[in-house]
Amino acid sequence: MVKPATAADGRWDADPLLGLVAGCYVAAAVAPPVVFAGDAGLSLAAGGLYGLLLGTVLAVTAVVWVAVARARSLVVRLGRSRARWLLAVAPVGYALGGFALLGQTGIAGVLAFFAGLGAALLGIALAAMAHTRYVAATVDEASVEWDGRTGWPERARRRWRRGAWVVIGVTAVGFAVGVLTDRWWLRVAAQALFAGGVGFAQTGQERRYVCTEAGVEQRLPVARRLFGWATFDGYTRTDEAFVLHRPWRTDLRFAVADIDDPEVLADVLRRHLD
Structure with missing residues (x-):
């Protein structure tokens, strides 16, 4: 039986490490397409692309951080399911896709490759963290x-x-x-x-x-x-x-x-x- 949520669970700082890791995980997936759009669509220079990348990572991390704090029950359900390991598997395909499209996407493909590998490691951490929170919510x-x-x-x-x-x-x-x-x-x-x-x-x-x-x-x-x-x-x-x-x-x-x-x-x- 899962313990009921407390009033503090919805606070953005209730579980800061989980929020930070989840935010970086999602940012790793979002940033490469945004950089590609800035490079191919807006023709931004190197400094502009760096600023776009940094702003995207910070904004996405902040939004996901707050969202995770408000979704404790979802995190617990994920931690109970073996599907949590998909968080680590899916980014590998993302990285391979970035590698395969290096000729068409340029710097964005390189970024996608390394972001995918980084996200795979973050996915392993997220899966373990979600299961830990499921155990904490279940064990009396x-x-x-x-x-x-x-x-x-x-x-x-x-x-x-x-x-x-x-x-x-x-x-x-x-x-x-x-x-x-x-x-x-x-x-x-x-x-x-x-x-x-x-x-x-x-x-x-x-x-x-x-x-x-x-x-x-x-x-x-x-x-x-x-x-x-x-x-x-x-x-x-x-x-x-x-x-x-x-x-x-x-x-x-x-x-x-x-x-x-x-x-x-x-x-x-x-x-x-x-």
Whole structure:
């Protein structure tokens, strides 16, 4: 159940970081067409184009900032849906479109390419921020059933890290080959896979987990993730770990050695997953 909005939620400064990131995200999409219009339609000089770009970014950011502050419920609904990741995917197509049209659009195409890549990174941040706000609006702190810091058992963590280092090594070689053979697509693919390998290497690290009626929450220093109980199809307990099974996804593993009283967690898991 989502908590009701408060009187402060509609203030423009109620959530300034979210408003700023959302504003920059939209501005990255709007600015290149505006610059293209100023260049092709108004024949503005470099100084005029820079002023137009800066004014557009500031105006769009301000408008979106205020709009986001007044749309808390929309942000929460977005954070609940997997569609939030489209915020990161869509700008990649935008960047590729700008790259493909460099000959026709000139400086605007260059701007669209880099703005699209920047917006993709902002989209990842926005998706995480929206989900964090959904979790904050959903989880009742009074209903905490178990709270602790744990990660994967060390042996399983080492195996996963070895696989991640293989991915990182292969992508480093791929990037080098792309540079030597002047294949830009190979360089881009290698960099994307390299980032994925670095992310995989972090899997299983010790995190804070909180179990409530809503599900299992993972609390990171700057974000929160909620795994509803319905996303699991059961659990098993071994001498080393509690393993929460997720179809088609990486299982959650809680090392028994990290947990002060494993029986408390076992009772919670039996209640929700048996």
